[in-house]
Amino acid sequence: MKGWTNYHNHSYFCDGVEPLEEHVIAAIQQGVLHLGFSSHCPLHFTNPWSMSNQRIPEYVLEIDRLKEKYHHKITLYKSLEVDYFPDGNFHNQYWKQNTGLDYTIGSVHFIDQFEDGQAWEIDGTLSVFKKGLEEIFHNDIKAAILRYFEIFHHMLDQDCPDMIGHLDKIKMHNSKEPFFDENAEWYQKSIDQVLVHAAEKNVIIEVNTRGIYKKITAEPYPSISILQKIQALKIPICLNSDAHHPKEVIAEYGNVSRLLKELGFDHLMVFDNGVWLDRKFDHTGIFFD
Numbered sequence: 384m385k386g387w388t389n390y391h392n393h394s395y396f397c398d399g400v401e402p403l404e405e406h407v408i409a410a411i412q413q414g415v416l417h418l419g420f421s422s423h424c425p426l427h428f429t430n431p432w433s434m435s436n437q438r439i440p441e442y443v444l445e446i447d448r449l450k451e452k453y454h455h456k457i458t459l460y461k462s463l464e465v466d467y468f469p470d471g472n473f474h475n476q477y478w479k480q481n482t483g484l485d486y487t488i489g490s491v492h493f494i495d496q497f498e499d500g501q502a503w504e505i506d507g508t509l510s511v512f513k514k515g516l517e518e519i520f521h522n523d524i525k526a527a528i529l530r531y532f533e534i535f536h537h538m539l540d541q542d543c544p545d546m547i548g549h550l551d552k553i554k555m556h557n558s559k560e561p562f563f564d565e566n567a568e569w570y571q572k573s574i575d576q577v578l579v580h581a582a583e584k585n586v587i588i589e590v591n592t593r594g595i596y597k598k599i600t601a602e603p604y605p606s607i608s609i610l611q612k613i614q615a616l617k618i619p620i621c622l623n624s625d626a627h628h629p630k631e632v633i634a635e636y637g638n639v640s641r642l643l644k645e646l647g648f649d650h651l652m653v654f655d656n657g658v659w660l661d662r663k664f665d666h667t668g669i670f671f672d
């Protein structure tokens with residue numbers, strides 16, 4: 384059997400739209416065999432795009448109901464995209480155990496905080512990005528990015544998820560203004576260090592198509608230069624769209640899977656009965672047999 388997988392999806396439980404069932408129906412129609420829901424996990428402060436703690440029981444029940452209802456057509460998974468904060472809070476392992484998740488995606492959307500205690504969101508608006516860069520890092524983009532990757536190192540050491548979400552999301556605003564050069568030696572060195580650490584931990588790195596179909600980035604997260612290093616290090620990858628709408632479920636999968644084949648990747652990771660397995664793929668899907 385051949386079909387796609389997507390382990391990174393949002394719905395109206397956080398900042399996506401439409402009920403979970405609409406996402407399931409769209410996924411079945413588009414040849415998806417595995418669909419994992421990964422709402423933004425509740426945070427220790429109010430945040431407009433995160434799921435609230437109160438909605439966790441409803442989220443869990445609804446995924447369980449849909450797992451049962453559609454099990455002949457698609458395998459559904461229960462997950463959260465967990466924000467990592469190095470100074471405490473509930474992390475990947477907490478959510479996995481307390482919510483009965485199948486896996487977690489570990490992402491960094493926040494770096495440190497403003498003087499008033501508000502966390503700096505790095506992939507929100509351009510003005511918030513500039514404000515944090517100026518007020519927290521005195522416009523030293525290198526210091527901000529080194530801190531961003533330091534948080535990944537901390538997460539890998541302290542609370543390793545199953546999968547790293549959009550590893551180089553920090554480049555997002557480069558398309559509007561060139562904040563840094565991705566080819567700079569210091570940047571590539573910091574990438575090398577994170578990848579070596581990820582390889583040691585045997586964590587999966589997702590290839591995320593959202594920047595491309597939202598026309599924010601020309602390349603996926605992570606960029607091609609990073610994907611080449613991932614391939615050389617034989618770090619396992621999977622392909623996700625980070626969909627926030629049912630129509631985005633396999634957006635740009637054809638093009639990005641072609642790119643991955645050109646870069647020498649042979650396998651994508653597939654979650655099966657509680658374990659991650661590598662499976663061959665081409666630009667039309669993953670071979671499940």
Ligand SMILES: [Zn+2]
Pocket residue numbers: 464490492548549
């Ligand atoms: Zn994210």
Ligand SMILES: [Zn+2]
Pocket residue numbers: 391392393464625
């Ligand atoms: Zn996401």
